[in-house]
Amino acid sequence: xxxxxxxxxxxxxxxxxxxxxxxxxxxxxxxxxxxxxxxxxxxxxxxxxxxxxxxxxxxxxxxxxxxxxxxxxxxxxxxxxxxxxxxxxxxxxxxxxxxxxxxxxxxxxxxxxxxxxxxxxxxxxxxxxxxxxxxxxxxxxxxxxxxxxxxxxxxxxxxxxxxxxxxxxxxxxxxxxxxxxxxxxxxxxxxxxxxxxxxxxxxxxxxxxx
Numbered sequence: 119x120x121x122x123x124x125x126x127x128x129x130x131x132x133x134x135x136x137x138x139x140x141x142x143x144x145x146x147x148x149x150x151x152x153x154x155x156x157x158x159x160x161x162x163x164x165x166x167x168x169x170x171x172x173x174x175x176x177x178x179x180x181x182x183x184x185x186x187x188x189x190x191x192x193x194x195x196x197x198x199x200x201x202x203x204x205x206x207x208x209x210x211x212x213x214x215x216x217x218x219x220x221x222x223x224x225x226x227x228x229x230x231x232x233x234x235x236x237x238x239x240x241x242x243x244x245x246x247x248x249x250x251x252x253x254x255x256x257x258x259x260x261x262x263x264x265x266x267x268x269x270x271x272x273x274x275x276x277x278x279x280x281x282x283x284x285x286x287x288x289x290x291x292x293x294x295x296x297x298x299x300x301x302x303x304x305x306x307x308x309x310x311x312x313x314x315x316x317x318x319x320x321x322x323x324x325x326x327x328x
Contacts, residue, residue, distance in 0.1 A: 120247070122207055122227045125156040125185050130293035131284075131321065132157040132209075132274070133314075134189060137303040140169045147174055149307050150300070151183050153314040159209055159295065161189035162196060168203045175204025187227070194220035201226060209295075211252055213237045218244040229274065233257075238269045246271065248292065253277030262290045281317055285324020 133155050138146060147158055160170045171186055178184040187207030188200040197208055197220045207227035210217055214230065221228040222245040229248040232238040238249050249271050251262060255278015262273055275287040276295035287294055300313055 120227055121185055122157065122187075122247075126293050129154050129156050129318070129321075130288060130291075131155055131317070132159050132187075132276075132293060132295045133300050134159045134161065134276075134295050134297035135164065135170075135301045136161045136189075136297055137164050138170055138301065139165050139303075140173055143170045143173050144177055145307060146301060146310060147178065147184055149311045150314055151178075153311060154318055155314060156184055157293075158184055158186050159189040160186065160205075162192075162200075163190050168199055171200060171205045172203040175206075179204065179206070187229075191217060193217065197221050197224060197226070209250060211250075213241040213244075213246075215240065215244040218246050221245075231276075235265055235269055238265065238271065242269070242271050248272050248274055250274045250276050250295065251291075254279060254287065254294075255283075259283075259286050259290050262287075266290060281320040284317065284320050288321070288324060 133150050160167050174186045185206050188205045189209040191208045191210045194216045201224045208221040209229045211231040213232050218228045218230055228246045229250050230241045230246050231250045231252045232241055251273050254275035272292035274293045274295055275291045279287055279294045280299050
């Protein structure tokens with residue numbers, strides 16, 4: 119079991135901080151950690167993303183409070199830069215065998231995006247640890263259930279997951295990724311806290327109901 123697996127077991131949610139700036143990183147991460155979120159993704163198309171990853175990795179990894187990874191990782195060179203910055207997992211919107219292989223070679227957790235069974239099997243063959251179904255919302259839980267009949271890798275649902283459906287997705291998925299429902303540029307720390315609290319309350323309620 120990887121550290122990501124153990125954190126996912128505690129809270130099966132990755133907070134996607136698309137558009138975050140380095141100077142905001144610690145304040146936003148502190149709020150999310152206070153509410154119980156353990157996994158943070160910084161998409162590489164955010165401003166100075168590698169610096170944000172480096173700041174957070176240096177601050178949180180030694181204490182074990184959060185685990186920081188990168189999203190929108192498109193090339194093997196990107197993977198190398200994320201590893202140098204201290205990121206521990208690599209999330210992509212697509213399945214690129216070269217990206218997956220380099221991730222595994224560097225000892226990071228590979229989470230490529232997929233949509234079809236063909237893409238999912240190819241990603242697993244290249245060494246992927248998890249698969250990210252994106253966009254999950256338009257396809258729904260029934261699609262994931264059908265895919266899982268043949269594809270045994272753990273799946274994360276990203277895109278269209280919210281307070282109303284998080285519990286339903288987690289009946290079939292190992293975790294979910296949440297973006298603008300938690301963070302978007304310009305959102306206040308207090309609003310981020312309130313939204314995180316509401317999302318985690320919905321998650322807890324779904325677990326209790328199950």
